[in-house]
Amino acid sequence: MEYIREHGTAFFYVALLLMTLVSGIATYYTIYVQKDYHVFTVDDFDDEGNLIINIYDR
């Protein structure tokens, strides 16, 4: 604990960097490996360009 207190800022930066890397890897995995992304069609929008489907309910 003492060591963590002394090097708190360094730990903070490393944690932030790791979180960013994990977030990036998760994004890559979701999109490139799982191919979990939506491709909307024109029918998904009304005449004014508003999305008429709720993607979160799917």
Add this chain to the structure above:
Amino acid sequence: MIDNACDWGVTTLLIFSENVGTLVYYTHMFPLLISLFLGLYVFLNNPKRHVNRVLFFVTLMFSIWVYFDLILWASPTPESVIFFWSLIVPVEMYIYLGALYLIYLFSTDQKDASLTTKILASLFVLPILLFAHTDLNVMGLSPDCDIGAHEGPLISYMYIAELVIIAIAIFVTARGYRRLTSDDSKKKLLYIGVATIIFLLFFSAGNLTLLFEMGPFYEQYKLFGMPIFAAVVAYTIVRYQAFRIKTVVTELLVAALWILLFSVILIQDMANARPIIGVTLIIFAILGFQLSLSVRREVQQRVQIEKLAEDLEKANRRLKVLDQMKSEFVSIASHQLRSPLTSIRGYSSMLLEGSFGKLVPKAKEAVERIAESSRFMALSVEDYLNVSRIESGRMKYEVSDFNLKEMAERIVDDVRPTAIKKGLLLTFKSSALSGRGVVQGDIGKTQQIIHNLLDNAIKYTQKGSITVAVFDNKTKKKVYVEITDTGVGMTSEMIHDVFEKFVRARNANKVNVTGTGLGLYVARQMAEGMKGSICASSAGEGKGSTFTLVLPMVS
């Protein structure tokens, strides 16, 4: 899922595609290169300084953002559009947080923020990191190829967070400006703070054009804040040595011209001119690098010289202090020595005179040695005290008119027995004195000088004669006492050094081992203190010497 949503062409390095307009490359490449150059330049010049690292971080994040944005413009696959669109969001957040951190450091005169403040600030980016991979970030690929992706609530959150960060940045700048005491620090904060806020405002304004669906044309203005930011940072480096960088003008000039040339290459209409510009670019890069290098070397040398001069001045000041301390020490020590010496001399004199009864010859001989040694020691102590007084500027001169000829004659008579005892012929002569030999000076000190010169002449002359001559020069209004001996003599080098402190003629030890090397130094200082002088001449070693005391004549 589809493999290719839009009819995009093939890309090179992910960003070069025929589908992307020239204007987009211009608006992106120019700020990207400027940003990278500025960040790298500042960082490499002083990588240990925290504020330099932060600026580098901001410019690096900005460059990555611009590169990702270009990828989005030229992306050939839906995956790359969604992926880079998602990644650009945390990068953008880091630009804002880094910029806020930069302002904070300037607002506290480079005092780092506490860990708690950093953790609180990082909370802005936390939701983005947690949900970047979900469809809260980018909802999906739009059927309209010009729009690209459909943004989710996380991106709206980011736009709001950015505006909040800008508000905090304005507050931090204003608070820092009020709190900072040094004018220099205030100006640095003002320039960096305002430039950073303008940079962020441009960025956020560009985002708002997307939000209001104003089309991609207006979005291009969002990057215009970077050249302004870079120009102001460069100005603060030149004007206020912000980021502790000494040279910049040449490098900036070279970089600006290089970037300008590079930008010209991107204009597609100039395809035929590209090879020529390319070659010019390479030549200019080499020559520019050499020019920057030589200027840098010269500046480094100048800085080194300035530092040496500063060190020298410090050392000089220290030496003066030490010299003064030494003089004070000598003065105190000499005073302490003088009292017991007076007792020794007094009692030995009384013993020799028989005040305590007649001494046996052997005892008398011993007491005579005590008396002689203590006399020499008293003279040495007097010399040290005189040096101490001269160097501390405490030597007092009681100036009055007196007859130098009579004084010199009397001293000659006083020391004649010593000369006769040594087998030397001591003569006194004076030429017709127009002003009767009356001079202005301190009587006691003049006596001391003549005594000293005459004692030296007797000490350093083994055989032959010593002549004391007094004469004057009415035109120059000077009276001279010239003491010529047939003693050990001096070389021209020795004549030059003999008036220095603790310096004795090389051959002096052969005939007199007890000198301190201070007598002539003190004599010259005293003569000069009375607006006179002392000079020496000699035909060479073994050919005798002449010492002349000169004092101002009273007309």
